[in-house]
Amino acid sequence: MSDRYHHGSLRAQALRAAAEIVADEGPEALSLRDLARRAGVSHAAPAHHFGDRRGLFTALAAEGFTLLGDALQPSVDAADFARTAVAYVDFATAHPGHFAVMFRPSLLDADDVALQEAQTHASGLLQAGFDSVPDDRIRIERDDARRASWALVHGLAALTLSGALPGADLERLTLAAARQLLGDP
Numbered sequence: 001m002s003d004r005y006h007h008g009s010l011r012a013q014a015l016r017a018a019a020e021i022v023a024d025e026g027p028e029a030l031s032l033r034d035l036a037r038r039a040g041v042s043h044a045a046p047a048h049h050f051g052d053r054r055g056l057f058t059a060l061a062a063e064g065f066t067l068l069g070d071a072l073q074p075s076v077d078a079a080d081f082a083r084t085a086v087a088y089v090d091f092a093t094a095h096p097g098h099f100a101v102m103f104r105p106s107l108l109d110a111d112d113v114a115l116q117e118a119q120t121h122a123s124g125l126l127q128a129g130f131d132s133v134p135d136d137r138i139r140i141e142r143d144d145a146r147r148a149s150w151a152l153v154h155g156l157a158a159l160t161l162s163g164a165l166p167g168a169d170l171e172r173l174t175l176a177a178a179r180q181l182l183g184d185p
Contacts, residue, residue, distance in 0.1 A: 011049045011059075014039050018060050019097030027101055032056065057107040058115050064098025065118035067091065072125040076132075082178045082185065084129030085153045089174045092157030099157065126150060137183045145182070152177050 017039040021030050032046040032053060039046070050056040071091040075083035092099040101107050108115060130146045138145045156174055159165050165173070179185075 010039075010041060010045060014041065014046050014049060014056075015060055015063055018056055019095065021097070022060070022100050023097035027057065027104065027107060030056070054107065054109055057101045057104075058109045058112045060098055061102045061104075061108050062112065062115040062118045064095060064102045065115070065122040067095055067098060068102075069118070069122040069125050072122065072129060076125050076129045079132035081129050081133045081149075081182070082175050084126070084132075085149070085178045086171050086174045088126070088153045089157045089160070089170055092154075093160055093170065096161050099161065103154075133182055137185070149178070149181060152181055 014035060018030060018035055021035065021038065030053065032050070033043050035046050035056070036043045046056060050059055068088070068091050071087045071094075072084055075081075075087045110116075127146065130149055133145075135142075140148075153174060156165075156170070156177060160168065160170060
């Protein structure tokens with residue numbers, strides 16, 4: 001165990017295990033003691049790295065926002081909002097443990113600098129992705145259209161993760177939803 005700690009992988013290992021627990025059982029099931037057992041580390045190790053449960057959820061959310069930013073970047077660079085929407089839903093379904101805590105402020109330390117930076121970066125990319133939509137495709141106030149677009153892709157992700165869209169072709173559905181909301185490119 002100490003080799004993993006000294007090589008810096010303990011934190012990453014704990015976050016991986018936390019993401020798995022949250023994805024499988026929900027945030028309510030996560031305890032630092034259970035996390036330590038599942039990660040194969042001492043019961044004090046997670047507390048050393050995260051302080052408490054809120055610190056663990058905050059670190060998991062910060063990692064999630066960083067991963068979300070990484071997922072969004074290529075579509076934003078291509079100025080293709082429909083692909084940004086798909087990237088958002090794909091991220092959520094690929095990282096359900098992260099996604100489950102990222103938008104739960106009651107679980108997070110809003111003052112955490114790493115979380116704030118990761119949120120700001122991912123939010124900026126979502127904004128930039130939406131900004132690639134030409135004005136002639138937006139029929140309402142741009143800020144309202146941006147929020148509606150986010151709600152749409154977030155809702156598709158949440159419905160998928162809850163099992164409410166079994167067998168759906170998510171890419172096709174997400175592209176269709178973006179077209180329905182913003183018209184054809």
